[in-house]
Amino acid sequence: MSLAEIDRALRELRLSGISATLETRVLQAQASQQPFLETFSMILQDELDRRQSRLLERRYQQSGLDERKTLSDFDWSFNPKVPRQACFELHTLKFVADSDNALLIGKTGTGKSHVAKAIAYNATLQGMKVRYVESDTVFAGYAVETRADQDRLLKALVEPELLVLDDLFLAKRIPDAAAELLQTLVHQRYKHRRSILVTSNRIVQDWGRYLRDSTMASTILDRLLHRSKLLEFEGKSYRLREAATRLAVTEESDA
Numbered sequence: 001m002s003l004a005e006i007d008r009a010l011r012e013l014r015l016s017g018i019s020a021t022l023e024t025r026v027l028q029a030q031a032s033q034q035p036f037l038e039t040f041s042m043i044l045q046d047e048l049d050r051r052q053s054r055l056l057e058r059r060y061q062q063s064g065l066d067e068r069k070t071l072s073d074f075d076w077s078f079n080p081k082v083p084r085q086a087c088f089e090l091h092t093l094k095f096v097a098d099s100d101n102a103l104l105i106g107k108t109g110t111g112k113s114h115v116a117k118a119i120a121y122n123a124t125l126q127g128m129k130v131r132y133v134e135s136d137t138v139f140a141g142y143a144v145e146t147r148a149d150q151d152r153l154l155k156a157l158v159e160p161e162l163l164v165l166d167d168l169f170l171a172k173r174i175p176d177a178a179a180e181l182l183q184t185l186v187h188q189r190y191k192h193r194r195s196i197l198v199t200s201n202r203i204v205q206d207w208g209r210y211l212r213d214s215t216m217a218s219t220i221l222d223r224l225l226h227r228s229k230l231l232e233f234e235g236k237s238y239r240l241r242e243a244a245t246r247l248a249v250t251e252e253s254d255a
Contacts, residue, residue: 017050018043059124064132069117079110079235086231087115090197093123096162099193101228105200109237112199113166119197120164131160135168139178154181158188161195168200169210179211183220190223198224 003023010019022043029039060068071091076084089095090102102119104112116132123130142150157163163185174182189196204221208214 015047017047020050021046055127056125059127059129060121063120063124063130065117065120065124065130067117068121069114070121071115071118074111074114074118079233081234082111083231083233086229090115090119090229090231091122093119093126093128093162095229096123096128096195099195099227101195101224102197103200103204103224103228103230104198104233105203105230106233107235107237108201110233110235112201112233116164116166116197116199120162123162128162129160130162130164131157132164132166133157135165136170136174139174139181140171142181143175143177150177150181154184154188157185158192158194162197163189163194164197164199166199168198169202169207170200172202172210173212174210176212179213179216182211183216186220186223190226196224 003026007019007022010016010022025039025043025046028034028042071088076082095102104116106112120130120132138153142153145153186196202210204225207221208217211217211220
């Protein structure tokens with residue numbers, strides 16, 4: 001077979017990793033007189049690397065994340081009270097391996113969502129199935145969905161190894177149907193020992209008021225907090241700082 005025929009065969013076999021680098025590997029082997037097994041192992045590794053890369057990209061695309069946040073681009077110096085060490089501990093994903101939950105509670109703008117997204121993104125890089133949602137948006141939409149769509153959403157939120165519920169109770173109130181979804185979701189994931197990461201600027205003692213059902217809130221918190229890491233975020237708002245910086249730049253340009 002010619003190189004072109006081999007390339008066509010590789011594409012038919014869906015060996016795109018080998019196809020992409022085969023010509024380079026052949027030239028490399030000829031130039032350095034590599035043993036066949038060494039060349040063959042490099043070709044196979046190219047295929048494995050390509051498949052792993054595509055898997056990780058697919059995990060990211062399916063996660064619902066809209067940006068690839070990391071802890072390295074987080075400004076830890078701005079808010080010294082942010083629990084840095086505990087954030088890095090969550091970033092190791094040991095809490096997911098242990099089937100624990102994590103609650104990031106504190107003032108708005110203090111970096112809870114950034115940390116949560118960084119943890120979720122790292123989980124996709126480790127090959128985990130992750131689902132990130134903006135809580136109030138999803139819960140508000142759930143209330144007006146058909147029963148079939150509601151069932152599909154519940155399944156999609158129960159199955160991943162890590163679920164991130166960002167900005168829970170941002171709007172203080174969620175529809176009754178959504179409150180029932182939250183209770184079912186927490187119960188199902190607790191039963192299947194799958195981790196939930198929640199961020200909220202509402203202290204847990206007030207959740208009953210936002211759900212309009214203190215018994216439901218107790219049931220939810222009982223399962224969330226049973227095996228949980230609770231991190232408190234205090235300090236100044238990153239968003240206000242960024243807004244002030246943008247305003248200062250605008251004023252300078254207008255001067």
